[in-house]
Amino acid sequence: MTTAKRDTYTPETLLSVAVQVFNERGYDGTSMEHLSKAAGISKSSIYHHVAGKEELLRRAVSRALDGLFGILDEDHARVGRAVDRLEHVVRRMVDVLISELPYVTLLLRVRGNTDTERWALERRREFDHRVAELLKAASADGDVRADIDVRLATRLVFGMINSVVEWYRPDGRGAGEREVADAVARLVFEGLRGAG
Amino acid sequence: MTTAKRDTYTPETLLSVAVQVFNERGYDGTSMEHLSKAAGISKSSIYHHVAGKEELLRRAVSRALDGLFGILDEDHARVGRAVDRLEHVVRRMVDVLISELPYVTLLLRVRGNTDTERWALERRREFDHRVAELLKAASADGDVRADIDVRLATRLVFGMINSVVEWYRPDGRGAGEREVADAVARLVFEGLRGAG
Structure with a gap:
C-alpha cells in the first residue's frame, strides 16, 4: 500500500515522475505499482490522469x-x-x-x-x-x-x-x-x- | 527442465553463449536457468566450467x-x-x-x-x-x-x-x-x- 498524498499532479508533472522511473527501471520493468509509489499517489489517481503506462510513454x-x-x-x-x-x-x-x-x-x-x-x-x-x-x-x-x-x-x-x-x-x-x-x-x- | 545435450563446451564457447544472453536480457535479468536453457546443458554442467554467472561476466x-x-x-x-x-x-x-x-x-x-x-x-x-x-x-x-x-x-x-x-x-x-x-x-x- 502506498501512503497516498493528496493528488496535486497535472498530466505534465506526473509525466516527469514517470519518465524518471522509466529511465531508472526500463519501460518494460516499470509497473503501475512502481509509478504509484514514485508519485506517492494511488494507482486509481494515476488512472484519473492517464489511461495507463503506455500513454505516459x-x-x-x-x-x-x-x-x-x-x-x-x-x-x-x-x-x-x-x-x-x-x-x-x-x-x-x-x-x-x-x-x-x-x-x-x-x-x-x-x-x-x-x-x-x-x-x-x-x-x-x-x-x-x-x-x-x-x-x-x-x-x-x-x-x-x-x-x-x-x-x-x-x-x-x-x-x-x-x-x-x-x-x-x-x-x-x-x-x-x-x-x-x-x-x-x-x-x-x-x-x-x-x-x- | 532443460533437455540436456552432451556437454561439449569449453570455457570459451560457453562464454560466447553467455555473452549473447547477457546482451539480450541484461546481466541483472539473466539467471543460471536462462544460461542453462540457452546453452542446452544443465546448470550443474555450467558449474563444472565456472563458479557462476559473475565469473562469466x-x-x-x-x-x-x-x-x-x-x-x-x-x-x-x-x-x-x-x-x-x-x-x-x-x-x-x-x-x-x-x-x-x-x-x-x-x-x-x-x-x-x-x-x-x-x-x-x-x-x-x-x-x-x-x-x-x-x-x-x-x-x-x-x-x-x-x-x-x-x-x-x-x-x-x-x-x-x-x-x-x-x-x-x-x-x-x-x-x-x-x-x-x-x-x-x-x-x-x-x-x-x-x-x-
Missing part, C-alpha cells in the same frame, strides 16, 4: 520527438546552404538533448515491444532520414567531404550527439549547454585538427 | 578490456607524435569494437551493481583516462585544436566510437571494419568539411 517520447522535429521547421534549418542548415540542426539537436534530457534519454532507449515503442522508433528513423538528406545535399553541393559514405557519416554524427545523454548532468559543474553544442559542432565539421 | 568483460588495453601497448601507440599515436588508438579501438563486438557491447552496458561490474567500470575509466592523456599531449604539442576542453572532446570522441556497437552488424551487407575505422578517423581528426 507516448506522451514522454512525443515531447522528445516534438523537440527534435521542431528544429527542422526553424528558419535556419530551412533556408540557406545545406551545410549551414546541417550545422544549425546539429547544434540545436544538442540543445534539445540537454533541455529535454530525460525525455530524449527515454526515446533513445526505446526498443520496440509495444505499438507505442514501434511508433517511436519509426519517428526516430524518420528524423534520422531527414538529417541524412541534409547531409546528402551538403555533399552534392561539395561542402562536405566525399570520402565518407553519407549513411555511415550520419550514424557516426548521431552517435556523437546522442552520447551526450550518457554523461551530461545539469548540475552546473561540468560543461554548459552552449559549450557542449559548440564542441560538437566544431568536432563534427572541422575535426580535432581543425583551426583551433 | 568477469571473463567476458576481461576479453573486451584486454583487447582495448592491448592497443596501448602497440608500437604505434607508444612511439611518435601524440596526435599520430592518438589516431592509431582511435582506429584500433574501432577494430577491437568490431572484432569483439558482443564483449565490448557488454562492457559498455555494465552499470555497477556487483564487484565485477564496479571493477569493469574502474578499468573502463582507466582506459578513457589513458586516451584523454594522449589527447592532452597532442594538444600541448599544438597538433589538435585548443578551443575544445580535453575532457569534453574525449567524451564526444568516445561517444562516436562506442556508438558503433549500436548499429554495426557483421553480416557483410553494411560498411566493413576498415571502412568504419577510416570514417571514424577522418571525422574525428578532420571533420565533415575536411579535405575530402
Whole structure:
C-alpha cells in the first residue's frame, strides 16, 4: 500500500515522475505499482490522469520527438546552404538533448515491444532520414567531404550527439549547454585538427 | 527442465553463449536457468566450467578490456607524435569494437551493481583516462585544436566510437571494419568539411 498524498499532479508533472522511473527501471520493468509509489499517489489517481503506462510513454517520447522535429521547421534549418542548415540542426539537436534530457534519454532507449515503442522508433528513423538528406545535399553541393559514405557519416554524427545523454548532468559543474553544442559542432565539421 | 545435450563446451564457447544472453536480457535479468536453457546443458554442467554467472561476466568483460588495453601497448601507440599515436588508438579501438563486438557491447552496458561490474567500470575509466592523456599531449604539442576542453572532446570522441556497437552488424551487407575505422578517423581528426 502506498501512503497516498493528496493528488496535486497535472498530466505534465506526473509525466516527469514517470519518465524518471522509466529511465531508472526500463519501460518494460516499470509497473503501475512502481509509478504509484514514485508519485506517492494511488494507482486509481494515476488512472484519473492517464489511461495507463503506455500513454505516459507516448506522451514522454512525443515531447522528445516534438523537440527534435521542431528544429527542422526553424528558419535556419530551412533556408540557406545545406551545410549551414546541417550545422544549425546539429547544434540545436544538442540543445534539445540537454533541455529535454530525460525525455530524449527515454526515446533513445526505446526498443520496440509495444505499438507505442514501434511508433517511436519509426519517428526516430524518420528524423534520422531527414538529417541524412541534409547531409546528402551538403555533399552534392561539395561542402562536405566525399570520402565518407553519407549513411555511415550520419550514424557516426548521431552517435556523437546522442552520447551526450550518457554523461551530461545539469548540475552546473561540468560543461554548459552552449559549450557542449559548440564542441560538437566544431568536432563534427572541422575535426580535432581543425583551426583551433 | 532443460533437455540436456552432451556437454561439449569449453570455457570459451560457453562464454560466447553467455555473452549473447547477457546482451539480450541484461546481466541483472539473466539467471543460471536462462544460461542453462540457452546453452542446452544443465546448470550443474555450467558449474563444472565456472563458479557462476559473475565469473562469466568477469571473463567476458576481461576479453573486451584486454583487447582495448592491448592497443596501448602497440608500437604505434607508444612511439611518435601524440596526435599520430592518438589516431592509431582511435582506429584500433574501432577494430577491437568490431572484432569483439558482443564483449565490448557488454562492457559498455555494465552499470555497477556487483564487484565485477564496479571493477569493469574502474578499468573502463582507466582506459578513457589513458586516451584523454594522449589527447592532452597532442594538444600541448599544438597538433589538435585548443578551443575544445580535453575532457569534453574525449567524451564526444568516445561517444562516436562506442556508438558503433549500436548499429554495426557483421553480416557483410553494411560498411566493413576498415571502412568504419577510416570514417571514424577522418571525422574525428578532420571533420565533415575536411579535405575530402
